[in-house]
Amino acid sequence: MSELEVHRTESEGWLSNAYLVVGGEPGARRGVLIDGNGLPGPLLERVEAEDVAIEAILLTHHHADHVDIDAYRRLGAPLLGHAATGELAGLRLDRTLADGEILQLAGLRIEALHTPGHARDHIAYLVGDTDCFTADVLFRGTVGGTRAPGATGLGDLRASVARLLALPPETVLHPGHRAPTTVARERDGNPFVRAWRDAPPAGEPCTVGGAPAELLLWGPDYDGTHKAWVRFPDGVEHVVGGSQLGRA
Numbered sequence: 107m108s109e110l111e112v113h114r115t116e117s118e119g120w121l122s123n124a125y126l127v128v129g130g131e132p133g134a135r136r137g138v139l140i141d142g143n144g145l146p147g148p149l150l151e152r153v154e155a156e157d158v159a160i161e162a163i164l165l166t167h168h169h170a171d172h173v174d175i176d177a178y179r180r181l182g183a184p185l186l187g188h189a190a191t192g193e194l195a196g197l198r199l200d201r202t203l204a205d206g207e208i209l210q211l212a213g214l215r216i217e218a219l220h221t222p223g224h225a226r227d228h229i230a231y232l233v234g235d236t237d238c239f240t241a242d243v244l245f246r247g248t249v250g251g252t253r254a255p256g257a258t259g260l261g262d263l264r265a266s267v268a269r270l271l272a273l274p275p276e277t278v279l280h281p282g283h284r285a286p287t288t289v290a291r292e293r294d295g296n297p298f299v300r301a302w303r304d305a306p307p308a309g310e311p312c313t314v315g316g317a318p319a320e321l322l323l324w325g326p327d328y329d330g331t332h333k334a335w336v337r338f339p340d341g342v343e344h345v346v347g348g349s350q351l352g353r354a
Contacts, residue, residue, distance in 0.1 A: 110214055110233060112280060113152060117143040120171035121283045121329055124149060127233060128158055129212035136212035139183070140164045140231060140239050141282065142175035150177060161211045162186050166241035167225040168194035168256065172282060188220070190227035194256060203229060221270065223263025224250035230270060241282035244270050245328045246291070249298045252344045260335075260343045264302055271299065284328040297325040298335060298345070309337060313352035314344075321353065 113126040124143040130136035135158040139149065142163075153160060163178050165187030173195045175185070184200035186209075192199040203209075205220035217232040224242045231239040242250040243266045252260045270279070275290035292299055301307060301323045309320035314336055322343070323335035332348030 110237065112237060112278075113149060114280070114286075115143060115145045115148050116284065117145045117171070120144070122171040123280070123282055123284070125239060125280060126152060126158070127212070127214070127237075127239075128156075129214040130159075131213075135159065136161055138162045138164055138211050138214075138216070139175075139178055139181075141166055141172040141241070142178060143171060144174040146174075146177035150181075153181070162209070164216075164229075164231055164239075165191050165195075165197075165199075166230065166239065166282060167191060167228040169225065169242070169254070170195075172241065173197065188227035188229050190256075191229075194227060219269065221266035222258045223252055223260065223266045224254065225256040226258045227256065228266070230266075232273070235274070236276075237278045237280060238270060238273060239280045240270055243267060244279060244292060244296075245281040245283060246279075246285050246287035247296055247326050248328055248333055249296070249345055251333065251346055253346055260345060263345065267299065267302075281328070297323065298333075301325075301335065311354055312336065314338075314346055314350050316352070321351065324348070324351075 111128040115124050122143040125140040126149045128137040137158045160181045160183040163183050163185045168191045186201045189202040203218040207218045209216040219230040221228050221230045221243045252263050273289050277289045279287045309322045312321040319336045319338050327333045334351050337343045
C-alpha cells in the first residue's frame, strides 16, 4: 500500500474541513477528496500543480458545511457516500457505500465506517492503518451534537465514538472541523469520553431552548464555545450547543 499525504483546508465561516488525500508513487500521483467546505481553491490548485489524478470524491454526511462540492465536478471523479446523503443533500451519487465496505483508491485501502448519531447518514473513512476522517462525530476535545436535523441520538453517537476510539491509539483523527488529533489523546483527554466512561455525574438544573433539563457536563466545542451533555425529564439525553443552554 502507498504511504499517504493529507492536505486540509478550513473554511472561515463554518470552520469546516475539506481534505485531499494523496497516495501513489512519485510520477503517478493519485488521490481522493473528502468533503467540500466552500474553499476549494487551495486543494484544487495543489491537484493541478502536482498533477494528482482524483479517483473519487467522498462525502461524510449531508450537512451543508460538508457538501459544497460544485467546484470539484470539473474533475470528473465519481461521487461516493451513504445512500441517505444523496437523498438529504439533493445530490446524485455515483456509488453508495455500506458499513464496512472497502475501497481501493489512489493505492490506498479506505474503509467506510457507518457512524450515526450526529446524522443518520454519517460515514467516517479509515485510510490504511494510520488515519481516520471522523467528520462530525469526534473532534479534538469534544464530540458532535445530537439534535441537528437528521440526528439519531446520543446512544448512536456514543457507540460511534466508542468504535472510533477502538482504533489503535496512534491513529490520527481528522475531524470535520478544526485541528487533527489522535485516538490516544481523545481516549485520555476528551471530557465527554471521560464522563461517559465514569459514573454519571450529578447534574444541575438548566433549560435547553427554554425547556427544562438537567446539565450533566459543560464541555468545550471546537470553535472556542461550549457543548453540553444534558438529560431531559423523560430521561432522553443529548449533546447540544452551549448557546441553547440556560443556566441558573
